[in-house]
Amino acid sequence: MTLFEAKYYSIVFGLPAAAVLLLGHVVILFIKKRWKWWVRLVYGALGMLALSVGFVFGVVDISLGYANTSEDSTFSRGAFESWFPETEVSRFREIRYYGGGFEDSYCFFRFRFESYGDVEEIIRKQGLPEVETGCRSLRSRHSRPSWCSGEEGVDYKVFCKDWDGGGATTLWIDEEKQIVYFESFTT
Numbered sequence: 001m002t003l004f005e006a007k008y009y010s011i012v013f014g015l016p017a018a019a020v021l022l023l024g025h026v027v028i029l030f031i032k033k034r035w036k037w038w039v040r041l042v043y044g045a046l047g048m049l050a051l052s053v054g055f056v057f058g059v060v061d062i063s064l065g066y067a068n069t070s071e072d073s074t075f076s077r078g079a080f081e082s083w084f085p086e087t088e089v090s091r092f093r094e095i096r097y098y099g100g101g102f103e104d105s106y107c108f109f110r111f112r113f114e115s116y117g118d119v120e121e122i123i124r125k126q127g128l129p130e131v132e133t134g135c136r137s138l139r140s141r142h143s144r145p146s147w148c149s150g151e152e153g154v155d156y157k158v159f160c161k162d163w164d165g166g167g168a169t170t171l172w173i174d175e176e177k178q179i180v181y182f183e184s185f186t187t
Helices: 003-034 037-066 077-083 116-125
Strands: 093-096 107-113 154-160 170-174 179-183
Touching: none
Parallel strands: none
Antiparallel strands: 093 170, 107 154, 170 179
């Protein structure tokens, strides 16, 4: 299960369950005499079941977010920490993809470092799937974003080629050590 799916199901099941339980409490407190005991029992059981399912997916959501173990992950947090033991993962800044429907199914990140070449070298050394960095004109409504100027440092955008559009791709960045880490990266 991907992080995106876990978030989706936790919302789909969790929010309706919370609404059902809240309504159920109001009904039971104020007009409970109108309901037969077995109706209230079934109503409460269904609400608890929905809430439990939402809670389970919420836990999966959190666990995938902090220790990604999905099969389509290129890197796990544990492996990343073992490769860079001197790096405090808590210092990382998380940047999620945004936009969508770009040509060639690109996922899209924006981040900024002082040095342009270092990031490209880091990406190559880590053996990541082919990416492109730097400003690029897109044939879409997002063509040449206003931030793509490089006046203060360098703005990067990373195109994850042949991204299948599934899951939630996360880019972790340690700005101090200039380390790039892809989580739940799918090709």
